[in-house]
Amino acid sequence: DAGVIQSPRHEVTEMGQEVTLRCKPISGHDYLFWYRQTMMRGLELLIYFNNNVPIDDSGMPEDRFSAKMPNASFSTLKIQPSEPRDSAVYFCASSLRGRAFFGQGTRLTVV
Amino acid sequence: AQSVTQPDIHITVSEGASLELRCNYSYGATPYLFWYVQSPGQGLQLLLKYFSGDTLVQGIKGFEAEFKRSQSSFNLRKPSVHWSDAAEYFCAVGNNAGNMLTFGGGTRLMVKP
Numbered sequence: 415d416a417g418v419i420q421s422p423r424h425e426v427t428e429m430g431q432e433v434t435l436r437c438k439p440i441s442g443h444d445y446l447f448w449y450r451q452t453m454m455r456g457l458e459l460l461i462y463f464n465n466n467v468p469i470d471d472s473g474m475p476e477d478r479f480s481a482k483m484p485n486a487s488f489s490t491l492k493i494q495p496s497e498p499r500d501s502a503v504y505f506c507a508s509s510l511r512g513r514a515f516f517g518q519g520t521r522l523t524v525v
Numbered sequence: 526a527q528s529v530t531q532p533d534i535h536i537t538v539s540e541g542a543s544l545e546l547r548c549n550y551s552y553g554a555t556p557y558l559f560w561y562v563q564s565p566g567q568g569l570q571l572l573l574k575y576f577s578g579d580t581l582v583q584g585i586k587g588f589e590a591e592f593k594r595s596q597s598s599f600n601l602r603k604p605s606v607h608w609s610d611a612a613e614y615f616c617a618v619g620n621n622a623g624n625m626l627t628f629g630g631g632t633r634l635m636v637k638p
Contacts, residue, residue: 418568445624447624447625447626456628456629456630456631457615457628457631459625459626459627462624462625464624470625505568505569507568507569509624512557512574512576512619512624513571513574514559514571514624514626515571516561516568516569516570517568518566518567518568519567519568
């Protein structure tokens with residue numbers, strides 16, 4: 415397996431634009447997580463899914479953030495509208511039996 | 526609520542020296558504990574995990590960690606550090622299924638020749 419695949423690796427966008435981050439989990443994994451990493455706040459769990467169903471989205475900072483998992487092999491994290499304070503590295507991870515594997519992340523810069 | 530504290534933000538060790546990175550956790554039940562390593566520009570790679578059983582767990586790259594319930598600690602150790610170990614290390618605690626990880630703030634390890 416190629417591991418967790420995230421796209422794009424880098425995204426630069428203007429404030430107010432919609433941003434969509436994509437994630438392909440490892441086949442067979444039953445959990446999927448979205449994390450955000452910043453210097454100030456470290457690694458924060460935004461939302462996670464179990465068998466494609468959102469379980470806990472209490473980490474999503476605002477209604478501007480939304481995440482979907484339409485099937486077992488794909489998830490998106492959308493920010494609309496984006497703001498400069500959303501600039502961070504966003505990681506997707508998938509896990510099976512408590513062992514999580516992370517993607518390489520998407521570095522988002524909102525200018 | 527679960528939480529993790531890594532008291533050391535930066536650590537510098539000489540190549541070949543031993544290493545111990547500290548991790549303290551707070552969790553109401555038996556914790557699931559993890560150490561991850563992150564190289565610059567990369568995602569996180571699992572080094573080792575503790576779910577139950579032997580409190581001394583072995584991981585990849587020569588790392589080990591010891592779970593001490595009385596101290597609420599899960600410190601990471603390596604007997605001899607290599608220059609390639611320079612990275613950021615994260616300790617994490619998971620819920621009863623080992624999911625929903627809460628990470629510590631990380632410790633950045635620098636290795637000097």
